[in-house]
Amino acid sequence: MNLLVFCDGTWNTPQQLDDGKPAPTNVVKLRNAVAENSGQRVYYHPGVGTDGGVVDRYIGGGIGDGLDKNIISAYYWLATNYRPGDKIWLFGFSRGAYTVRSLGGMISRCGLLNAGGAGTGDDKVWEDINALFSLYRQPAASAPAVIASVGRPFYEVATGNPTKESVPVYFIGVWETVGSLGIPDDLALANLLDDPQKYAFHDTSLSPIVKNARHALALDEQRQSFIPTLWDNVAANPRVKQRWFVGVHSDVGGGYAQCGLSDIPCGG
Secondary structure (H helix, E strand, O other), X not given: OEEEEEEOOOOOOOXXXXXXXXXXXXXXXXXXXXXXXXXXXXXXXXXXXXXXXXXXXXXXXXXXXXHHHHHHHHHHHHHHHOOOOOEEEEEEEOHHHHHHHHHHHHHHHHOOEOOOOOOOOOHHHHHHHHHXXXXXXXXXXXXXXXXXXXXXXXXXXXXXXOOOOOOOEEEEEEEOXXXXXXXXXXXXXXXXXXXXXXXXXXXXXXXXXXXXXXXXXXXXXOXXXXXXXXXXXXXXXXXXXEEEEOOOHHHHHEOOOOOOOOOOOOOO
């Protein structure tokens, strides 16, 4: 079984328009190209800032409100759908790239909870996953203590050294992970955060549980708030490729009606 997680960029939705014309991101295009059947299940989450009214959209999109929820929700979906032998595929653009990279880091550090059979309204599972997410955000915390407190089996209990029984992430594919915090590093907006470091990556290194990884980056992006966040430990790894493409942020990840450039890093 392939389990595919798609997380979109800020304010991005499948229905978005650019100058009155459809302007899907590469995340949406790839998600729409995937068949859902007995061998594949799909999870898609629109970008941060797409919920609520106008104010909620712009505040959410600007300061990263909802990022934690997106990571936790995607983890919940995997925990309730994964079975040993399944392949996990993670795809994201911009803050969606931050989301899936953080999701992979959380699985690496905490393991994947075995919540098979749980429904979306299972409060205890949500509480357990929130506890694990707090562990992921606090590297100094005791993993065995938190994991023991959950009281639910794991597909793999993280030990720091992945074993043959580790839950693998078969593939991570991201377009434009940006900003020193993993989100656009706009100082005016970052000042609205109570604790900007809350959203910082704790693992810019690619986890060894990830089998294959790809990162598409914008060669012509000049905005200081869109400095890319690359994987920093992959120079000699043949299964990892980070490549630069002509254009700016949305020329690589999509979201413009004119999609000649963005189709290239989407495999078009």
